[in-house]
Amino acid sequence: MSAVMAVAAVVAFSHRQTPPLAATRLxxxxxxxxxxxxxxxGLVIGGELGKLLYSGDDGKDWTAATVSPDRQALITQVVFAADGLRGLAIGHEGWILRTTDGGVHWKEVAFDEKNGEPFMGAANLGDKVWMVVGAFGRALKSQDDGQTWQPVTLPAGVEDKHLNRIVGSADGRQWLIVGEGGLVLRSNDGGQDWAVEPAFYNGSFYDAIALPAGGWLVYGMRGNAFTQHADGPWQKAEMPGPVSFFGHAVLPDGRILLVGQGSVVATSSDGGRHFSFSRAAGRATLTDIALDASGTGWIASDAGLQPYRVAEMSDASGTSVAGTKP
Known part of the structure; x- marks a missing residue:
């Protein structure tokens, strides 16, 4: 595994036996x-010790979801289908949990304590089809809305690579899987067949974005991010510093926010070609971000949740609307 990995990936490979938490407010x-x-x-969060929580009031109060059974294994990603009700939570030890009520209740559908490598990425490919990817090239697909899972055959040479995320275009036809060693897999048929993109970087990618105007942005370690438009060559983004990024949000006005090491938030207003840096509160490794249409929301990190508001938003006409960061 490369020297620098996403926080979730690092923790996922560190097996921990931790006693159950007392029945107190998390x-x-x-x-x-x-x-x-x-x-x-509402909002749903997942993380250490298998914690899954939800909030119906924009993060003011959080309720522990019902998780059956509670394995206390690290949750690496939570995703939902377009209906906002059906979803998956994936994590350590091959753990896959399924929900049909937006994340209030979760039921285990897969777990392998002995041989289960962590899953790092999950996606709904459309209708009842789901796919999860993870360590050592492992990939599974479900055709029955996540109830049962079968192995997916990926191109040769992928089996020793860690797959960090799977991301789809708005129409569900094009998909990328990104991972370590600069690995990018592409599907142009809704996730049926996959091919390896010609190498253009040898470090790890942690996530990808299907750009609103078309094309892709992939990003990862040491401030390396690349864009591709109209199936052209991958172009390296201009980044102020070598900060690794692990999560993102795309605003209604098209701006892209990346969150990562040292509480850094990188912002691009030109489709990912150039980024500027700002900093969220504290000093933490930021792992994910969720914002509403007004640019207000929450950032997840290795030090907990923190509220966040984009410093300046634009309305539909492009007029600037002032905001603040709490």
């Missing part, structure tokens, strides 16, 4: 969370 400001996402239930 301090979300101090707990590591690796994923935060909107659903029909």
């Amino acid at each position: 301090p979300v400001e101090k707990t590591q969370f690796d994923s935060i996402v909107h659903s029909k239930a």
Whole structure:
């Protein structure tokens, strides 16, 4: 595994036997969370010790979801289908959990304590089809809305690579899987067949974005991010410093926010070609971000959750609207 990996990946390979938490309120400001996402239930977060919580009031109050059984294994990502009700939580030891009510209740559908490498990325490919990817080239697909899973055959040479995320275009036809060693896999048929992109970088990619105007942005370690438009060559983005990034948000006005090491937030207003840096509160490794249409929301990190608001938003006409960072 490369020297620098996403926080979730590092923790996922470090097996921990931790006693159950006492039945007290979980301090979300101090707990590591690796994923935060909107659903029909509100905001849903997942992280250390298998914690899955939801909030129906924009993060003011958090309720522990019902998890059956509670394995206390690290949650690396939470994702939902377009309906905001059906979703997956994936993590350490090959753990896959399924929900049908927006994240209020979760039921285990896969777990392998002895031989289960961590899953790092999950996606709904459309209708009842789901796919998860993870360590050592492992990939599974479900055709029955996540209830049962079968192995996916990926191109040769992928089996020793860690696959960090799977991301799809808005129409669900094009997909990317990104991973270590600069690995990018592409599918142009809805995730049926995959091919390896010609190498253009040898470091790890942690995530990708299907750009609103078309094309892709992939990003990862040491401030390396690349864009591709109209199937052209991958172009390196201009980044102020070598900061690794692990999560992102795309605003209604098209701006892209990346979050990563040292509480750094990188912002691009030109489709990912150039980024500027700002800093969220504290000094933490930021793992994910979820914002509403006004640019207000939450950032997840290895030090807990923190509220965040984009410093300046634009309305539909392009007029600037002032904001603040709490």
